[in-house]
Amino acid sequence: MSKTFVWGHRGAGFIGTQNSPSSFKKAIEIGVDGFKTEAQLSKDHEIFLTSQQNLKINGEEIPIYELSSDKIKTFKLDNNESILTLSELFNEFKNNNLRYNFDIRAPEVGIRIIEIAKEFNLLDKIEISKTSIDPFTLPEIYSKIRDFNKDVVLINTISLKHYNIRKEHFELESMKNLNIKGINVNYTVATFELFKTVKDLGFKFCVWGLLFKRSMRKFLRMNYKGQHVDAMMSNFPDRLVNLRNEIQIDGTPKIEVLSNSNNR
């Protein structure tokens, strides 16, 4: 049975400065299986890895899509490093056998990611996700991308406005038409019932936003018909990797009852 895949959020999450080159290197030391971060397109069609849609330059907030690569490179992160381009990330880690997952907010960003991944022969290592906060339907964000490339892995992140997630929130018809492989949900709304539903439908089940050991243990112990939760993303990837390696030792976790002692 496959172990749960661990995504380091923006590199090593809360350890160091997110999305900085040193954070991605730290995530490798921690032992993550892949990186999950946000991608933005510059004016000159370069992909930059940052959660920010605007950069404050000389006191003015400017959208990244209006800035050239040269200008973006002058922007310094909190640790004084520059924002990475996708090409720099691939160049640095192409030999590390990692996977990469990118949140996008426009189809053009996804198409450019595919072009760059092809240049590095890494198309089979990337996944593209919609965000949890944008209102797009699956066809709105993914149709152009699927027309451009039939193989790239696409993931359906369920909107944060849904807290009692049901099948009708999946856009199942579009998921089938667009060959979308997985469903990604915030850990606060992910349940065992939802996990079973997603697996019964034949999709990968991914959980994002895990912070605390309690919830990490809960999801790492979930087991349905011999399957674990497929992937988890955390801002504390070190904890998640360590717990995953403790709990999913031989890939066949035993049946356990979670008893939450509080030591009071």
Added chain:
Amino acid sequence: MSLVCSNCGRKIETVSLQCSQSITFNIETNKWECDMGRCGVVSFDKFLCDNCCINSSIMEIFIGFTRLSEENSEFREELDALKTSVVQTTLNNPDFKYWVIFGNGKFTTGKGEIEGATVNINCSQEVMSGILAGNKFVFSEYMQGTLKIKGDLQYAHVYLDLLGLAAEINNEEVVLYNE
């Protein structure tokens, strides 16, 4: 006779049924008293309107979380892993402010305003009560615009998740996650 809230001074239009049916005179203190449910037995010189009673309950929950941070190793371990952040919350309808400092192993709280807040949260008393009671979902309220966040958005989410963890620890449950 017109009753006013001893906390905010508003005129009290109605009192809880429990209270109105059980007013007693305490001969030791020489004061009228009644049972105000969540707010305990109160004398008429410490009479709270519904709004102040709810705000008082909200503060009690946060004071409980401070206690939890001192007594519960799991909660403290999670606080140890987080950097110190200052959260200012403003409830409206009626206005009420309180703050929380969490991280580096500590969770402290108090009424009023605090300087240096890295996160500012603004919502109605009803929304915050619902979140704390587990009847409302933080992200859903945020997406609907009924809960507004300014400042460090990521750590605001950490803070709100932390409240959920504290509530979960307080309401222990045994769950089976294998089939």
